[in-house]
Amino acid sequence: MISLVVRVRIRLKAKGTGKEKELVVLANGGAESPAPCIVVDPETAEEIGLWPATEAEVYSVEEVSHTTDVFVIRGAVELELMDIEEDRVLSRVNADLVIQNNIMEPLITDITIDELG
Secondary structure, X not given: OOOOXXXXXXXXXXXXXXXXXXXXXXXXXXXXXXXXXXXXXXXXXXXXXXXXXOOOEEEEEEOOOOEEEEEEEEEEEEEEEEEOOOOEEEEEEEEEEEEOOOOOOOEEOHHHHHHHO
């Protein structure tokens, strides 16, 4: 059996602060969300000026082996899908920022992948 892992380059732009950061993120079609979102660690959210959050909603998320709390800031970011070779924007979408402790790498969810194309 062959495993296929897809990672893409995303420019993460915070709407409220104007700060941005480029990330290589896991495109995880198995991660479901009701709206486009990107999941990052608190350190990344802090780098773009959105952590600690003053307006975050807290949710419990079921993962394979446990349940964990995440912090959601609705509509806080714009995601730009980047062309690695030509350094240009291929598509963009407004998204929620999801902040989760102890993640191995940032990821985008099923609907985010669909919206970015």
